[in-house]
Amino acid sequence: MGKDSNDKKISIQTQNLYELSVLLELGVTTMIATPKIIRAVADLVGTPAYLYNQKVIEEDVYDARAFERVFGEERFTLRYAMKANSLEALLRLFNNLGLHIDSSDGNEVWRAERADIELSHVLLTCQILPPQEELADYITRGMNPNAGHLDHLEQIAAAGGKDITVRINFGEGSGGTPKTTTGGYGSSFGMWHTEIPEILERSRALGLRVVRLHSHIGSGSDPQVWKRNVRIMLEHADAFPDVHTLNLGGGFKRSRWHDEKTMDMEECARDAYEVFEAYQERSGRRLRIEIEPGTYLIARGGILIGRVHHFRHKHDPDNGIDYNHTITDIGMTENARVCMYGARHHLTLVPEDDGREMTSTFVVGPACESGDALTVRKNDPNRLRRERMRTPTRGDLIVQHDTGAYCDSMAPHDYNSHGEAPAVLLKPDGELVVITYRGTREQLVQHEVKYSPTPSLAL
Numbered sequence: 001m002g003k004d005s006n007d008k009k010i011s012i013q014t015q016n017l018y019e020l021s022v023l024l025e026l027g028v029t030t031m032i033a034t035p036k037i038i039r040a041v042a043d044l045v046g047t048p049a050y051l052y053n054q055k056v057i058e059e060d061v062y063d064a065r066a067f068e069r070v071f072g073e074e075r076f077t078l079r080y081a082m083k084a085n086s087l088e089a090l091l092r093l094f095n096n097l098g099l100h101i102d103s104s105d106g107n108e109v110w111r112a113e114r115a116d117i118e119l120s121h122v123l124l125t126c127q128i129l130p131p132q133e134e135l136a137d138y139i140t141r142g143m144n145p146n147a148g149h150l151d152h153l154e155q156i157a158a159a160g161g162k163d164i165t166v167r168i169n170f171g172e173g174s175g176g177t178p179k180t181t182t183g184g185y186g187s188s189f190g191m192w193h194t195e196i197p198e199i200l201e202r203s204r205a206l207g208l209r210v211v212r213l214h215s216h217i218g219s220g221s222d223p224q225v226w227k228r229n230v231r232i233m234l235e236h237a238d239a240f241p242d243v244h245t246l247n248l249g250g251g252f253k254r255s256r257w258h259d260e261k262t263m264d265m266e267e268c269a270r271d272a273y274e275v276f277e278a279y280q281e282r283s284g285r286r287l288r289i290e291i292e293p294g295t296y297l298i299a300r301g302g303i304l305i306g307r308v309h310h311f312r313h314k315h316d317p318d319n320g321i322d323y324n325h326t327i328t329d330i331g332m333t334e335n336a337r338v339c340m341y342g343a344r345h346h347l348t349l350v351p352e353d354d355g356r357e358m359t360s361t362f363v364v365g366p367a368c369e370s371g372d373a374l375t376v377r378k379n380d381p382n383r384l385r386r387e388r389m390r391t392p393t394r395g396d397l398i399v400q401h402d403t404g405a406y407c408d409s410m411a412p413h414d415y416n417s418h419g420e421a422p423a424v425l426l427k428p429d430g431e432l433v434v435i436t437y438r439g440t441r442e443q444l445v446q447h448e449v450k451y452s453p454t455p456s457l458a459l
Contacts, residue, residue: 302404303387331365
């Protein structure tokens with residue numbers, strides 16, 4: 001599989017970074033690496049491997065800062081939803097770009113601090129708060145706690161919290177699939193909007209001051225639903241006299257497929273600005289705004305590089321149908337989005353030779369699991385589709401696009417004892433830097449206890 005990549009890095013020219021003829025031929029627009037770079041990564045760390053393009057990530061951060069350009073720097077905070085990808089080098093990159101952090105677990109707060117991110121820049125929004133002692137330590141050192149359940153108010157107060165955020169479900173939900181919708185009646189996230197009087201009563205009794213309202217309706221949300229939710233949030237802001245900031249959540253759509261549309265951040269920013277200004281004119285309150293995208297900032301900036309191990313052809317004479325299967329070493333253990341959500345990611349073959357004919361093929365991963373397919377129909381992981389590509393041959397490299405978000409961070413690395421794939425960062429000057437090493441077999445079992453149970457039944 002991989003080779004020893006410790007302390008290795010190479011420099012290659014990237015003058016034609018966005019010229020990948022195979023992708024153009026297939027109508028793919030997410031071109032972040034040339035075949036030369038892709039082969040260099042495979043030589044450096046083996047396959048499967050993640051590659052992140054720093055320049056592309058920085059471009060997408062600039063796009064998200066449309067809100068800053070509309071509202072002004074003093075009224076806007078851009079947070080990175082670190083659950084999308086929590087690798088230390090990438091956290092450091094976002095921190096160096098001036099972003100704050102949205103964390104979804106106490107363990108993520110720990111990882112953020114490990115990456116030298118100030119706790120005062122971290123907002124913790126989670127279903128279950130960390131243990132009391134840990135929570136108190138984080139709050140004492142500046143972390144911002146977000147109460148998503150009524151019980152959280154007591155826990156935060158007991159941990160010494162004073163100024164807090166509250167997450168409220170205002171009844172609006174919108175996501176790319178039902179599994180990524182985090183608002184509305186069917187969602188467990190956030191306190192229901194009818195509980196606002198109780199939120200206020202309990203907060204006052206506990207000595208808590210609500211200074212930030214938070215709402216997140218889903219990932220890959222409909223822009224019109226997102227805009228409507230902003231208006232609903234402002235309608236409820238009057239009930240919270242100490243609130244100075246509205247956190248509008250994340251979920252901004254980033255296209256991963258040719259029939260999907262990336263959300264227009266400038267349009268959303270200008271629409272939000274109009275309603276914020278109207279609210280200020282009515283109430284006299286000049287509120288700040290925060291957003292916390294994950295996918296939008298990093299999905300496009302990552303690809304997954306694998307290798308073809310088999311190409312098989314079968315013909316069904318009864319139905320006159322040909323079946324091609326391409327078996328690769330990338331799959332659900334590197335990107336679970338496909339089998340979880342029916343997510344679609346373009347695939348590109350990077351052959352060693354030119355002139356091969358195009359073919360249609362199912363593409364699957366190496367796991368002993370029928371669901372480990374890379375080519376499924378939209379939102380339906382149970383139905384396969386064929387991918388159009390050059391005819392694969394054993395040894396060819398293959399690329400899965402737009403895997404920067406919710407791939408490495410959600411991957412079930414232990415399945416079939418595969419271990420974690422390494423990651424490489426492509427710097428703007430063309431240098432490739434290894435930012436994570438391939439997981440070893442020893443790491444797979446390092447938490448296990450050597451114990452051999454005695455059978456209780458006679459066999």
